[in-house]
Amino acid sequence: xxxxxxxxxxxxQNEKLMPGVQEDYDALARKLARQDIDIEQITQKAAxxxxxxxxxxxxxxxxxxxxxxxxxxxxxxxxKLEDCAVINDLSQCTQAVSPHFPWDKVDDFxxxxxxxDNLELTWDSINSNTFQDQPGQEHSFKYGSLSxxxxxxxxxxxxxxxxxxxxxxxxxSKVLTVWVGDGSNHPGQSHFxxxxxxxxxxxxxxxxxxxxxxxxxxxxxxxxxAFYSTVIQDWGSNILAxxxxxxxxxxxxxxxxHAPNVNIEMIVSRLIQFKKLGGFHFNDSKYxxxxxxxxxxxxxxxxxxxxxxxxxEYRNQEGFGPGYLLDQSHNVTDPIESLMNSAASxxxxxxxxxxxxxxxxxxxxxxxxxxxxxxxxxxxxxxxVSPILQMARARKGGAIDPxxxxxxxxxxxxxxxxxPSSGHSGSGIV
Ligand code: RM4
Ligand code: MN
Ligand code: MN
Numbered sequence: 306x307x308x309x310x311x312x313x314x315x316x317x318q319n320e321k322l323m324p325g326v327q328e329d330y331d332a333l334a335r336k337l338a339r340q341d342i343d344i345e346q347i348t349q350k351a352a353x354x355x356x357x358x359x360x361x362x363x364x365x366x367x368x369x370x371x372x373x374x375x376x377x378x379x380x381x382x383x384x385k386l387e388d389c390a391v392i393n394d395l396s397q398c399t400q401a402v403s404p405h406f407p408w409d410k411v412d413d414f415x416x417x418x419x420x421x422d423n424l425e426l427t428w429d430s431i432n433s434n435t436f437q438d439q440p441g442q443e444h445s446f447k448y449g450s451l452s453x454x455x456x457x458x459x460x461x462x463x464x465x466x467x468x469x470x471x472x473x474x475x476x477x478s479k480v481l482t483v484w485v486g487d488g489s490n491h492p493g494q495s496h497f498x499x500x501x502x503x504x505x506x507x508x509x510x511x512x513x514x515x516x517x518x519x520x521x522x523x524x525x526x527x528x529x530x531a532f533y534s535t536v537i538q539d540w541g542s543n544i545l546a547x548x549x550x551x552x553x554x555x556x557x558x559x560x561x562x563h564a565p566n567v568n569i570e571m572i573v574s575r576l577i578q579f580k581k582l583g584g585f586h587f588n589d590s591k592y593x594x595x596x597x598x599x600x601x602x603x604x605x606x607x608x609x610x611x612x613x614x615x616x617x618e619y620r621n622q623e624g625f626g627p628g629y630l631l632d633q634s635h636n637v638t639d640p641i642e643s644l645m646n647s648a649a650s651x652x653x654x655x656x657x658x659x660x661x662x663x664x665x666x667x668x669x670x671x672x673x674x675x676x677x678x679x680x681x682x683x684x685x686x687x688x689x690v691s692p693i694l695q696m697a698r699a700r701k702g703g704a705i706d707p708x709x710x711x712x713x714x715x716x717x718x719x720x721x722x723x724x725p726s727s728g729h730s731g732s733g734i735v
Contacts, residue, residue: 309387310394310714315704318713322695322705330692340662344693347659351690351697356587356629356651357401357429358644360409363388366596366634375639377720382409383420384724390424392644395710397703399648401429403630404476406469407439414475421476429480429630430522430584431473435462436486436530449487451507452500452536459507466511474516480584480628481515482557483508484524488531488538495534504536505549512550522557522583522628523547527564529594539563540572547581555583559632560599560607561590570609577617577625584628585610587651596634598643600650607651608686611658619663639717645707649694656693660685 334344363385365375379385386402393399402421411417421428435450444455450462462485470481487504489495508523515521525543526535537543540556540563547554556576563569576582587599587607600607617625629651635643661681669678695705704710711717 310391310710310716312394312702314714315395315702315710318710319699319705323699326692326695326699326705330696333688333690333692336688337660340660342660347656347690348693348697348700350659351652351656351693352397352701354398354652354655355401356399356631356648357403358389358392358399358648359432359630359632360385360389360402360404362631362633362635362644363640365640366636368636373636374726375717376726377717377722377724378726379720380724382411382417384720385409386421386424386426388641388720389426391711391716392641392648393426394702395698395704395707396645396648397698397701398652399644400425401427403429403432403482405432405434406465406472407434410472414472418476428473428476428478430482430628431469431476431478431480432482432484433466433469435465436484446486449500449536450485451483452485452487452504454503459503463507463510467514470511470514470516470519473519479518480520480522481511482522482524482584483511484526484557484559485536486530488528488535489533490531491533497534500536501542501546505546508546508550508554512554515553519553520583521550521554523554524557524559524562524586526559526562526594540576544576544579544581547583552580556581557583557586559586559588559594560610561586561588561594561596561632565592569606570613573610573613577613577622580624582625582627584630586630586632587647588631588633596632598633598635598638598650599631599647600654601647604650604654605686607654608657609682611654612661612682615655615658615661616663641711641717642708645711649707652694653690656690657685657688660688660690 337344360382364378365372379388389402435446438445444457444461446458448454451459453459466483473481512521523537523543523546525537525539527538528535537546543556547556558573560569573582589597589599589602591602631644631647633647666678666681669681699705
């Protein structure tokens with residue numbers, strides 16, 4: 306097994322930085338105290354925050370043009386878990402891993418569970434994959450999976466989702482996430498209503514087999530691989546399907562799956578209101594489903610989403626408890642570094658949103674004081690909460706500076722020695 310980063314090594318690196326962090330933390334504590342905010346309460350919440358890591362994000366991603374593999378890439382789910390453990394050891398907010406099947410399928414799930422337990426990792430949502438054919442697959446998904454005009458292909462897609470539930474139960478997961486690439490590339494190719502009916506009929510068969518304490522998350526996507534229409538195109542189709550299926554079916558919001566300029570935070574609010582917000586796939590984008598690192602382009606949008614989430618938490622909104630997962634493609638960075646950066650970026654948005662005085666904001670909203678309402682959000686957003694994040698990590702045994710410690714550890718170089726390239730990788734979005 307690739308050697309993981311020693312706790313003593315992390316502590317040693319932290320020691321050099323702690324005096325500066327403490328100074329910044331104390332200064333921020335005084336600043337927040339002037340706003341009647343107890344920094345310790347915020348730091349506690351930061352320490353409790355969790356965002357899951359996608360198994361498929363640990364390999365170098367790519368585009369449909371090319372993929373430029375990095376060194377020491379994980380070649381199977383066991384090696385992906387080792388990388389996830391490193392991410393969590395340093396970040397201390399990414400304990401759960403979300404697998405993708407059949408990419409991560411193993412023969413012995415008890416062995417896999419034992420392996421993850423050993424690394425102190427848990428399992429987040431199970432992602433099914435019916436957007437590509439597997440070698441030797443009898444009935445193709447070329448023209449769709451759950452909505453295919455061929456019953457045999459639909460049945461195969463249903464059976465795969467049922468397998469995913471079974472494997473998820475062995476791992477202790479509680480959520481099945483379904484994203485399908487179904488759709489059309491030409492106007493007229495597909496009958497919108499009949500395709501949606503077939504999809505719903507298939508989803509009902511999966512829903513019927515969902516364990517009582519599980520949820521099913523439906524993920525919409527505007528385009529790709531279908532470029533004219535997709536069956537679950539937007540949050541409208543998504544929530545309609547979730548409502549049709551029942552209480553355990555909820556909508557999942559992948560930030561990159563909307564048209565440019567869509568007000569995602571408002572969609573989030575609507576889903577919260579109707580108890581249909583299942584969870585998130587965090588990433589960032591400029592043009593479409595770019596799968597860029599979370600918060601790398603639109604940190605304010607990410608913050609505004611957390612403003613809605615923290616508001617729901619503050620109001621004890623019934624049925625609220627979405628799952629947070631990163632879903633991004635790392636084409637030119639070391640995936641471990643990108644995932645650590647992104648986890649911290651999402652955590653930062655959460656922490657900054659905690660600084661908002663909700664009652665003050667409601668007051669400005671009720672009196673139609675647009676400038677002050679807007680400034681209330683902006684002031685929280687521009688507050689540098691880094692010392693809170695650093696302190697939360699350090700207190701849990703994580704790294705004050707995760708990337709610096711990761712680089713100093715030489716983990717990637719030793720992984721490269723132990724994981725000679727097999728020529729193809731089991732991870733990375735291509
Ligand atoms: C899709 C979608 C799904 C993810 C795949 C790999 O665009 O975001 O969530 O499972 O990519
Ligand atoms: Mn996604
Ligand atoms: Mn995507």
